[in-house]
Amino acid sequence: MMLANKQVVLKNYVEGYPKESDFELRSSMISSHIPQGSKGLFVKNLYLACDPYMRHKMSHHISNDVPLLASFNPSSVIIGLGVAKVIKSADADFEEGDYIWGMTAWEVYTLILNTNGLFMIKYTDVPLSYYAGILGMPGLAAYIGFNNLCSAKEGDVFYVSYAAGGVGQLVGQFAEMKGCHLVGSASTDEKVHLLKSQLGFDDAFNYKQGNDLARALKRHFLKSIDVYFENVGGNMLDEVLLHMNLCGRIAVSGMISQYNLKKLDGIHNLFCHISKRLRMKGFSEFDFWHKVPEYLEFPIQLIREKKLLFVEHIAEGLAKCCINFCWYLLWAKCWKEDFSSFN
Amino acid sequence: MMLANKQVVLKNYVEGYPKESDFELRSSMISSHIPQGSKGLFVKNLYLACDPYMRHKMSHHISNDVPLLASFNPSSVIIGLGVAKVIKSADADFEEGDYIWGMTAWEVYTLILNTNGLFMIKYTDVPLSYYAGILGMPGLAAYIGFNNLCSAKEGDVFYVSYAAGGVGQLVGQFAEMKGCHLVGSASTDEKVHLLKSQLGFDDAFNYKQGNDLARALKRHFLKSIDVYFENVGGNMLDEVLLHMNLCGRIAVSGMISQYNLKKLDGIHNLFCHISKRLRMKGFSEFDFWHKVPEYLEFPIQLIREKKLLFVEHIAEGLAKCCINFCWYLLWAKCWKEDFSSFN
Structure with a gap:
């Protein structure tokens, strides 16, 4: 099945403060077909994280000797962490309707070919967005x-x-x-x-x-x-x-x-x-991805008992990802607005 | 007994590279009398160490929150590590003729009132100067x-x-x-x-x-x-x-x-x-003064077997301490001369 997709694409390496013009919101069609032989997932993204390390990856680094901090590929969709819902699965560990978090992309739908490092969301009595934050x-x-x-x-x-x-x-x-x-x-x-x-x-x-x-x-x-x-x-x-x-x-x-x-x-x-x-x-x-299961057991009860709080800023709509990211990295100037909903 | 002493005095705080004029070679008389009630030593200094940390202490530091790196007192004899021979002792752990190393001063004779942190020299089959270097x-x-x-x-x-x-x-x-x-x-x-x-x-x-x-x-x-x-x-x-x-x-x-x-x-x-x-x-x-006895047991045999080497530069005469120190801190320029005896 072909579906209408929207992607946030990094147009070119960013120099200085990111500008909206460094990003492009691109419309395209995506097939929900999972290639034979792959144990991939086709997911719909629900929450995408805007993390500071992503700014580092938007610059051009000559030696990309640390893979996870390597430069993004210009003209490609931005890769990042997010929370998603499984639409189709070729991996026996996941099934349609499951909620997952892990490495996905800044787009509506993503075909994830490698499910290593994806986590099934176990506790759904807390906000799903927490898996892009306190539980992520x-x-x-x-x-x-x-x-x-x-x-x-x-x-x-x-x-x-x-x-x-x-x-x-x-x-x-x-x-x-x-x-x-x-x-x-x-x-x-x-x-x-x-x-x-x-x-x-x-x-x-x-x-x-x-x-x-x-x-x-x-x-x-x-x-x-x-x-x-x-x-x-x-x-x-x-x-x-x-x-x-x-x-x-x-x-x-x-x-x-x-x-x-x-x-x-x-x-x-x-x-x-x-x-x-x-x-x-x-x-x-x-480096501590393997510690995620151990970690998750620590805050969950504290969150439920409101002994551990998490203050989020959520921007709605994919288009806002890039605008929000510019804001985020201009945090010195813009947090006031970001936090307005908490006052 | 009064003895003729010579001291290297820091005239004032040093700014930039040390100059010979920052130091003064002062002649004076010193009494070998150890005050009653003190467990001190009266020693003759044999080798004085020129260590880089001493340059730090020659500058004026407003907050001297780390005692051992605190500024020297201008117009006073320079304090530093050295090897000495006991002339008189009021401490039962030391006696006349013993060789010691530890904190002493840049002068011919020193009255050491506090013997904490002084070490008796145990192995004398290696050069005494080693206790200002490899064994110090x-x-x-x-x-x-x-x-x-x-x-x-x-x-x-x-x-x-x-x-x-x-x-x-x-x-x-x-x-x-x-x-x-x-x-x-x-x-x-x-x-x-x-x-x-x-x-x-x-x-x-x-x-x-x-x-x-x-x-x-x-x-x-x-x-x-x-x-x-x-x-x-x-x-x-x-x-x-x-x-x-x-x-x-x-x-x-x-x-x-x-x-x-x-x-x-x-x-x-x-x-x-x-x-x-x-x-x-x-x-x-x-911070590891208490580890000295443990340390000394490690290199001594290696030194005897020539499996561990130590290249020293020794300047003779107290007057050369300050000249040598200027050289030392200008190491970039002067090591060639310092090493001339090893070529």
């Missing part, structure tokens, strides 16, 4: 980053940048459960309010206010930082290094402030690694 | 850094910068014993020759030759670097990040290229921490 990759990132890299203990001063983001808000809540003194930063007063009033942050600040990051950190960290969960990079990292405690840990999950820059910011304070015996470790949740 | 702090640094931070295994590509230095030459030999593919860099062809011909390096290069570090690394690392033992910092670190392998480890022991700079070099490639899941950890051997 951002959740896994927060879980792995927090448990494997932070060595957080009760009483630690724990700082999360980009704290209202998908990963940040979860890491924060995990740290709060551990009994850490939890501080977050975000780019608007609304988000700061959200962190303190709903997400369990002991303190939070708008890092843009006053345009003096050094001063903001001094004011909000009377005691040095034991754990820094790094989501932004750049000047924030440089200043935070000066505020780290002896034997502090830095878990590097993302560097969103850098993804639109041609030349990345220079970090000048790495000598703190010696003077303070710091440990800084990067990770990618993609 | 550089040895401990290499041992701790290699064993605790590198996770090196057979076949790993192991890179040491400043490889002909006190720590670098030892780390390299440890890596070689482990079966790593060992590469080092140094600033002169003589040192490169030394690394390859005597110290077991599989490959070594003069990082100054051609003035193109990126190219030099490309040429010498056909396979990516699994472990980088960091002694220099700055542009070297920035370039090395691009050559690290997935899950590479960076042990940060020193950043000697930065100690004379007012504004440290900016490091632009830290995103590699995420894309390559790097671990970067700083350390200070001063």
Whole structure:
């Protein structure tokens, strides 16, 4: 059967901040036929995730030595994580009507030829969109980053940048459960309010206010930082290094402030690694796909009991994916609008 | 008894490269009397170590939150590690004629009031000067850094910068014993020759030759670097990040290229921490003083069997301490002369 499809195509490599003109909304026809011999699925996409790592893949990287961070192919549909419903299945593990999440594409229908890394959605008493968030990759990132890299203990001063983001808000809540003194930063007063009033942050600040990051950190960290969960990079990292405690840990999950820059910011304070015996470790949740089943059992009951919250921003309609993505990467400017539905 | 003493005094905080005029050779009289109630020692210094961390202490640091890296006091004798002979002892653990090593001062005679952290020299069949090098702090640094931070295994590509230095030459030999593919860099062809011909390096290069570090690394690392033992910092670190392998480890022991700079070099490639899941950890051997007895048992037999070598540069006379220190920190320019006795 032939079906009308719509796709978001990356027209060319993106330089600087993404613009709507970097994307094209393309109409086409797609066959629901699954090629013989393939154990593929034909799915209808329901929720598509807009994740920061995707911006990295929109740039042209000469050495694509890390497959999952390799550049997208221009003129092709954008590949990303999403939640979908199975229309047809040639894989005995899935059947028509099942809900799944995993790697799909920014289009209405997708023919997924390789079902490795797709997950059947087991718990449907929570919003399906959660599988693109708290029960999907951002959740896994927060879980792995927090448990494997932070060595957080009760009483630690724990700082999360980009704290209202998908990963940040979860890491924060995990740290709060551990009994850490939890501080977050975000780019608007609304988000700061959200962190303190709903997400369990002991303190939070708008890092843009006053345009003096050094001063903001001094004011909000009377005691040095034991754990820094790094989501932004750049000047924030440089200043935070000066505020780290002896034997502090830095878990590097993302560097969103850098993804639109041609030349990345220079970090000048790495000598703190010696003077303070710091440990800084990067990770990618993609390496821990095998941990998904273990992870899912952890938050599900907490979500049901409202002990773990997740604040989503959902844009309706495929066309909005690209507009939304531009917004997303201009988060510094646009989160206010993104969060309007939560105020 | 009053004795004629000579001291090297730091006249004022050093800015930029140290100059001879930053130091003063001061003559004075010193009493060999050990104050009553003190368990101190009166010693004659035999060898004084010129270690890079001392340059850090010659600058003015506003927050001296790491005691061992705190600024020196201007107009005071310079404090540092050395080898000494006990002239008088009020501590039952030491007696006249004993040889010790530990924290002393750049002067002929020193009254050491606190004997914590002083070590009796047990093995005297090796040169006494070794206790300011391979059997002292550089040895401990290499041992701790290699064993605790590198996770090196057979076949790993192991890179040491400043490889002909006190720590670098030892780390390299440890890596070689482990079966790593060992590469080092140094600033002169003589040192490169030394690394390859005597110290077991599989490959070594003069990082100054051609003035193109990126190219030099490309040429010498056909396979990516699994472990980088960091002694220099700055542009070297920035370039090395691009050559690290997935899950590479960076042990940060020193950043000697930065100690004379007012504004440290900016490091632009830290995103590699995420894309390559790097671990970067700083350390200070001063945290591992309690490991000295354990460490000493490891190299002593290897030294006797000439399976572990140590190349020293010894300047004779106290006056040369400061001159030598200026040279040392200008290593880029002066090592050639320093090494002349080994050619």
